Amino acid sequence: MFCQKCVVRCFKSLEKAGDRLTGAAGPFFVTFAVVLISTGTVCFFDVIYPTLPFKLLTAPICILIALNMFTHYYLVCTIPPGFVDAEGPQPPKTFPKRLLWASPKRSTDDYAYRALSPLENGFRGDERTGRLNVTRAELTKCRKCGQMRPERAHHCRICNRCVMKYDHHCPVRINQCVGVYNERHFVMFMMYLCLSTALYVLLGYQQFLKALGLSFQILWPYHVPVIAYLLTFILSCVLCFAVGIMLIVALWSVMKGETSVEAQDHEIYRKVALSRGEAFINSYDLGKMQNLKLFFNIGEGGYPLYTLFIPFRILPYTDGRSWARREGFERHRGVRRGEELTDDEIDENDL
Ligand SMILES: [Zn+2]
Numbered sequence: 028m029f030c031q032k033c034v035v036r037c038f039k040s041l042e043k044a045g046d047r048l049t050g051a052a053g054p055f056f057v058t059f060a061v062v063l064i065s066t067g068t069v070c071f072f073d074v075i076y077p078t079l080p081f082k083l084l085t086a087p088i089c090i091l092i093a094l095n096m097f098t099h100y101y102l103v104c105t106i107p108p109g110f111v112d113a114e115g116p117q118p119p120k121t122f123p124k125r126l127l128w129a130s131p132k133r134s135t136d137d138y139a140y141r142a143l144s145p146l147e148n149g150f151r152g153d154e155r156t157g158r159l160n161v162t163r164a165e166l167t168k169c170r171k172c173g174q175m176r177p178e179r180a181h182h183c184r185i186c187n188r189c190v191m192k193y194d195h196h197c198p199v200r201i202n203q204c205v206g207v208y209n210e211r212h213f214v215m216f217m218m219y220l221c222l223s224t225a226l227y228v229l230l231g232y233q234q235f236l237k238a239l240g241l242s243f244q245i246l247w248p249y250h251v252p253v254i255a256y257l258l259t260f261i262l263s264c265v266l267c268f269a270v271g272i273m274l275i276v277a278l279w280s281v282m283k284g285e286t287s288v289e290a291q292d293h294e295i296y297r298k299v300a301l302s303r304g305e306a307f308i309n310s311y312d313l314g315k316m317q318n319l320k321l322f323f324n325i326g327e328g329g330y331p332l333y334t335l336f337i338p339f340r341i342l343p344y345t346d347g348r349s350w351a352r353r354e355g356f357e358r359h360r361g362v363r364r365g366e367e368l369t370d371d372e373i374d375e376n377d378l
């Protein structure tokens with residue numbers, strides 16, 4: 028018993044040291060990522076772009092893809108994920124009329140909710156039209172930071188704060204948490220990174236073969252060094268594959284209406300419910316298409332579809348304190364009050 032406690036304590040301190048290390052190394056990872064993405068973009072426009080046909084058509088498309096990738100990366104790194112203890116109004120009280128912010132979709136019915144403040148009552152307009160079943164989130168106290176936090180919020184060990192709709196802390200790519208305010212930009216960044224690297228590999232493989240043959244010769248008629256092209260090409264192959272898998276997993280979670288933390292929790296709830304002969308139903312799951320629409324905040328009540336293609340900053344569909352649920356649901360089915368997992372139990376399960 029004593030030995031077991033020692034091992035657990037040892038693991039915990041190792042884990043804390045690891046958290047501190049990843050927290051400290053975060054800015055270096057981000058700088059490295061910016062240098063790599065910028066090098067790849069310069070290589071693309073120097074080596075691959077001149078070989079493309081229909082320049083008038085391909086130029087704007089290539090520039091738009093690169094702009095999307097950089098802007099969403101900038102936004103996911105700089106927008107706070109939605110800390111429960113954040114100061115100031117979150118979200119803003121009026122729709123910011125600044126560069127990078129998209130305008131919300133015009134209402135097509137009589138409710139004219141476009142005239143109201145964004146996320147008034149914590150939710151986008153269609154709550155008032157009765158299109159969605161919205162419930163206020165229940166509050167619980169975090170045992171680690173003492174904050175009263177709404178459901179779907181979790182404590183981040185690295186930030187040492189509670190984050191609304193906490194998904195995970197990403198030290199390598201963005202050096203912060205992914206939560207309700209930046210999760211859309213995180214997925215959008217992965218989508219555009221995946222698309223860019225796929226295009227790099229598909230359109231640039233002939234130059235890659237050429238570069239391999241020319242690596243020891245002086246004949247390389249481009250501005251970028253041959254080694255930079257070779258390295259970015261190989262990196263693009265790896266990233267396209269790795270980020271592609273991560274993107275599929277992330278989109279699948281979005282379609283199921285759960286975060287990566289909730290996916291683990293729901294697995295346990297499912298077993299508990301099954302042992303009682305009940306079925307667990309995730310009340311945040313409104314169907315695959317509706318979940319996607321809410322996540323990207325598009326469609327009626329949200330933003331226009333073009334916000335998926337033009338790199339705008341937009342608000343999430345909720346302020347993280349109210350949630351859309353299945354019709355007729357106020358909470359998950361199959362899990363009883365008091366049975367919900369806390370962060371402590373999740374940490375213990377991780378060990
Ligand atoms: Zn906390």
Ligand SMILES: [Zn+2]
Pocket residue numbers: 183184185186187195196197203204
């Ligand atoms: Zn964090």
